[in-house]
Amino acid sequence: MSGVLEFNDVSYVRNGNHILDGVTWSIQGDERWVVLGPNGAGKTTLLRLATGHDYPTTGTVDILGSRLGRVDVFELRNRLGFASSAQAKRIPLNESVLNTVMTAAYSVEGRWNEQYDDFDIRRAERVLEEWNLGELADRTFGTLSDGEQKRVMIARAVMTDPELLLLDEPAASLDLGARERLLQLLGGYAASPSSPGMIMVTHHVEEIPAGFTHALLINKGQIVAKGALDDVLTTDNLRSTFGLEFELTKSAGRYAARATGN
Numbered sequence: 001m002s003g004v005l006e007f008n009d010v011s012y013v014r015n016g017n018h019i020l021d022g023v024t025w026s027i028q029g030d031e032r033w034v035v036l037g038p039n040g041a042g043k044t045t046l047l048r049l050a051t052g053h054d055y056p057t058t059g060t061v062d063i064l065g066s067r068l069g070r071v072d073v074f075e076l077r078n079r080l081g082f083a084s085s086a087q088a089k090r091i092p093l094n095e096s097v098l099n100t101v102m103t104a105a106y107s108v109e110g111r112w113n114e115q116y117d118d119f120d121i122r123r124a125e126r127v128l129e130e131w132n133l134g135e136l137a138d139r140t141f142g143t144l145s146d147g148e149q150k151r152v153m154i155a156r157a158v159m160t161d162p163e164l165l166l167l168d169e170p171a172a173s174l175d176l177g178a179r180e181r182l183l184q185l186l187g188g189y190a191a192s193p194s195s196p197g198m199i200m201v202t203h204h205v206e207e208i209p210a211g212f213t214h215a216l217l218i219n220k221g222q223i224v225a226k227g228a229l230d231d232v233l234t235t236d237n238l239r240s241t242f243g244l245e246f247e248l249t250k251s252a253g254r255y256a257a258r259a260t261g262n
């Protein structure tokens with residue numbers, strides 16, 4: 001079975017630096033991956049390639065069965081859902097929450113002259129309900145809290161029923177309550193058999209939602225470990241990735257890590 005995303009011996013080099021180095025990685029549509037690694041490891045670069053926002057220096061990237069470099073990336077991106085803080089910054093602050101989500105149907109960030117039909121409106125309203133945003137539909141994006149904005153960006157990413165959903169640090173900078181509410185929603189979404197393949201970048205094992213199945217650990221552009229979550233999340237692999245000794249625990253499907261040495 002060919003995957004929804006295939007990296008084959010991918011390197012990405014800038015100014016002589018190997019930002020990604022020999023990355024081979026395959027994701028199937030029923031897998032939910034977390035990508036973990038320290039600052040500067042290459043996680044965002046991985047997502048930029050996986051969403052067709054950049055090209056590998058060497059190696060190949062296949063997204064939804066199409067080879068990057070031989071396919072119209074704008075068409076391809078319509079089949080992907082992607083949420084990041086960089087994208088959130090492009091949303092006009094005076095745009096309504098409903099429009100912020102609905103404009104994903106046209107891959108635009110602010111409403112202009114596009115004609116939306118009842119289907120688009122109903123779909124956007126349903127997605128807002130699913131992500132606990134129904135009461136905020138008429139609010140403007142700029143008046144939302146950080147946690148609410150992050151949920152709106154995820155709702156926008158799933159609005160078009162993507163075949164692959166990519167989330168870059170969706171829980172970053174959230175307070176404990178907002179983080180836990182978001183992880184519950186993400187866990188529920190990940191557990192649904194109708195959900196697409198997912199990739200979520202994070203810095204913290206505590207932010208891995210229950211229901212995620214696989215992990216990729218990366219450091220200095222190279223894969224440290226990849227595979228089933230429980231096989232990959234080990235103290236040895238965390239030490240190799242973050243350069244510290246950790247105590248790692250798992251409870252009710254969630255992980256926690258605490259440094260034990262240096």
Ligand SMILES: Nc1ncnc2c1ncn2[C@@H]1O[C@H](COP(=O)(O)OP(=O)(O)OP(=O)(O)O)[C@@H](O)[C@H]1O
Binds near residue numbers: 014015019037043
């Ligand atoms: N176009 C570029 N030119 C030069 N260096 C780059 C370029 N893009 C990324 N880098 C560098 O590559 C490294 C990896 O960047 P990337 O943003 O992928 O890391 P990251 O794992 O997402 O980091 P963080 O966790 O801090 O967000 C960083 O050192 C970054 O400065």
